[in-house]
Amino acid sequence: MTIDLEALYIDLHRHPELSFQETRTAGIAAQHLRDLGLDVEEGVGITGVVGLLANGEGPTVWLRADMDALPVEEQTGLPYASTATGVDPSGTTVPVMHACGHDMHVTAMIGAVEQLVATRDEWSGTVVVLIQPAEEYGAGARAMLDAGILVRYPKPDVVLGQHVTPLPAGIIGVRSGTQMAASDGLTVTLHGRGGHGSRPHTTIDPVVMAAATVMRLQTITSREVNPQEVAVVTVGSIHAGLKNNIIPTEAKLELSLRYPNDEMRDKVLASVERIVRAEAAASGAEREPEIRTDHTLPPTINDVDATARVTAALQRALGEQSVIDPGMFTGSEDVSWFARDSGAPLVFWFWGGFDPVRFAEAIAGGTADADVPTNHSPFYAPEIHPTIEVGVTAMTTAAREFLA
Numbered sequence: 001m002t003i004d005l006e007a008l009y010i011d012l013h014r015h016p017e018l019s020f021q022e023t024r025t026a027g028i029a030a031q032h033l034r035d036l037g038l039d040v041e042e043g044v045g046i047t048g049v050v051g052l053l054a055n056g057e058g059p060t061v062w063l064r065a066d067m068d069a070l071p072v073e074e075q076t077g078l079p080y081a082s083t084a085t086g087v088d089p090s091g092t093t094v095p096v097m098h099a100c101g102h103d104m105h106v107t108a109m110i111g112a113v114e115q116l117v118a119t120r121d122e123w124s125g126t127v128v129v130l131i132q133p134a135e136e137y138g139a140g141a142r143a144m145l146d147a148g149i150l151v152r153y154p155k156p157d158v159v160l161g162q163h164v165t166p167l168p169a170g171i172i173g174v175r176s177g178t179q180m181a182a183s184d185g186l187t188v189t190l191h192g193r194g195g196h197g198s199r200p201h202t203t204i205d206p207v208v209m210a211a212a213t214v215m216r217l218q219t220i221t222s223r224e225v226n227p228q229e230v231a232v233v234t235v236g237s238i239h240a241g242l243k244n245n246i247i248p249t250e251a252k253l254e255l256s257l258r259y260p261n262d263e264m265r266d267k268v269l270a271s272v273e274r275i276v277r278a279e280a281a282a283s284g285a286e287r288e289p290e291i292r293t294d295h296t297l298p299p300t301i302n303d304v305d306a307t308a309r310v311t312a313a314l315q316r317a318l319g320e321q322s323v324i325d326p327g328m329f330t331g332s333e334d335v336s337w338f339a340r341d342s343g344a345p346l347v348f349w350f351w352g353g354f355d356p357v358r359f360a361e362a363i364a365g366g367t368a369d370a371d372v373p374t375n376h377s378p379f380y381a382p383e384i385h386p387t388i389e390v391g392v393t394a395m396t397t398a399a400r401e402f403l404a
Helices: 005-014 023-035 104-119 141-148 206-217 218-224 262-282 304-318 336-342 354-364 387-402
Strands: 040-042 048-055 062-067 084-087 092-097 127-131 158-168 177-180 184-193 232-242 251-259 290-297 298-304 346-354
Touching: 005 023, 005 092, 005 104, 005 387, 023 048, 023 104, 040 232, 048 141, 048 304, 062 336, 062 387, 084 141, 104 127, 104 354, 104 387, 127 298, 141 336, 158 336, 158 354, 158 387, 177 346, 184 206, 184 262, 184 298, 184 346, 206 218, 206 232, 206 251, 218 232, 218 262, 218 290, 251 262, 262 290, 298 346, 304 346, 304 387, 336 346, 346 354
Parallel strands: 062 127, 062 158, 158 346
Antiparallel strands: 040 048, 048 127, 084 092, 177 298, 184 251, 184 290, 232 251
């Protein structure tokens, strides 16, 4: 019986789950893989799922889809919009939404596996399906590898993955070399001296220290990085204080840093540390600030030869005009850990999920930034069709390119 992929997508979209909490999503994916005849293991890397499809002699292809959602309150207005909540690592109840399209990733993967099973008399080899948790934490791939999948499953000859984006539906974006940036997530704790809001002269105010630090950090990319190079320094959250008339003892900043290579990473990290320590000293801090690395992601680098094969196959399947070079994305991914640890080539591509007519109108009107919601936006949700069909075709086509 054919799987109703639209119903699957809507169900997953309505029931998003935070990183390492994707038990319902994992169970649904695992059951579909079992129904398709795969050997399935659950709970790999906490909530990950691995499906094994052995079909004779030939190469081993790893196919990866991530499944976690984000602490975002959905504002799409869709009839199947999420109203779910979850509890984040700090114990806070937060709204949850598939604001990055991972529900579409799982749906397209199930559809691709269905196609591979239906055509198994046309190819031979082994397919390992990875339904990965916690991509948004940058920790899910590492967790699955640390659980021993390279020991317990056939090692890949190639690792394939895809991500839905606000490109026009029907378009594939893929390039050789660096496809996505490297990333570090940092937590900076600035220490002050608390006191009464009416007596600021008796305190060392970490809120002012934090404000000065945030502003100075923005000069890294504007004044220290060559304009012809790429780096991003984002302060995504500031936490300090509980009441308007109390000067707190500390302030915390959470930073997201992006860069295309190790040289730029070293430069930006050194600048961040210099600025954080200098602003603390300028504020008269009596205790050194703390800088903690929460995650590190390598750049997503597509293998030249394998990418050329996938690109040609996608052009044959979807038309040459449908496959473009999207340039390097400054977002980051943890998919490359699978390729790096195994020594296999990686091919990771994007596929569009936005209405082509509306996209063209926004580009023509110069309103794309406002009118085309991006991943992580509360307004982001891909068009169901033809996004599902193109995602299924792309993953199936790429896998078949390597299967004997």
